[in-house]
Amino acid sequence: MSATSRYIRLLAGEYGEKLDLVEEKPWERRREFLAMNPAATLPVLIEDDGPPIVGGVIVGEYIDETRGVFSRDKRLMPEKPIERAEVRRLTEWFVEKFDQEVTRYLVRERIFKLEMSKEDGGGSPDASAIRAARTNSRHHLRYVGWLAENRNWLAGSRMSQADLAAAAALSVLDYLGEIPWENEPAAKEWYSRIKSRPSFRPLLSEKVRGVPPVRHYADLDF
């Protein structure tokens, strides 16, 4: 349920790269984890016992620079600096802003709190946090709809990292039944295109214990 880890899994999947996944609960603040990433954020990528590469945006750039550059017309980052800036703006939007205003609260209140100890902040969900996140979510969904109406893919005419970052974030909310797709047909059409990609399949088959996904979650034709 980490939207940013999902983004990296999609990106690696698009380049045919298999990752070994290790679950980490950042709120436990494990010593070994803090030594890898003092910011205590996810995801962290380790390649061939090299130093840890931390943070969704940065791991994304690393995968582009080590995998994307060799993928020719399948590269998910454009060549021109001004187009790269737009891909980065939207990637950052979904990895940082959307997370800070929406996903973080909904996932924390509806999922992580069930697993957290009382000392770590576990307990019953905070209704006002959920309400605020849902209000913010409507504006973001409207923005995705607007982008999908005006462009073929979110950052321009070709699929890019930004589409994966956005779809990763929306997939977490969709699991929780938090997306009224009927209000945003263009966003829905775009999401169903991304959702049909092979890289998406592993995400759709995973379930959180005790929190089943909404019925349409794994349907490619929803």
Next chain:
Amino acid sequence: MSATSRYIRLLAGEYGEKLDLVEEKPWERRREFLAMNPAATLPVLIEDDGPPIVGGVIVGEYIDETRGVFSRDKRLMPEKPIERAEVRRLTEWFVEKFDQEVTRYLVRERIFKLEMSKEDGGGSPDASAIRAARTNSRHHLRYVGWLAENRNWLAGSRMSQADLAAAAALSVLDYLGEIPWENEPAAKEWYSRIKSRPSFRPLLSEKVRGVPPVRHYADLDF
């Protein structure tokens, strides 16, 4: 007093690029500004009437890709992906994390509130926000000290964008007299190296009306 705008000014300065500065008060949420950047964050760069490039990290990447790449051994971004990841980690640390935990509060409470209308959130400073920011600031300064003790420059053996991002953030706090340099001699030695660079000079000569800098702010030998 925008640490991130300062970072971009330093970066452009290092590449000998002159910027035309336009002051923007994001809390006023000007229509034209929101149209350029719906996230309402600073800085925004516009080049040759092209589309706006928004956000400190992203503008930094853009300047690297359009100026840095032509600067050979003066480029402030390394070539190797793994080293680039470390420069990016620290740049993001100072542009995002340090801002969210420290600078934002101190600047808002001690400077912006004097200029803001009551509706926009102006008024007297919130002592508890200032206290929390100062506590966070100690941990960050300790981290800069640790990096400066263990490396020649913050992200490695050569000066990089990360040094500029960190120095930009610290310069704002230093203006306000919020940095106890005597506690962190290695950080102080590193900062005095950066502060002596010609790109830093314009920042040191600017003053906020009604809020004079601490006495040592513009001294190269402080």
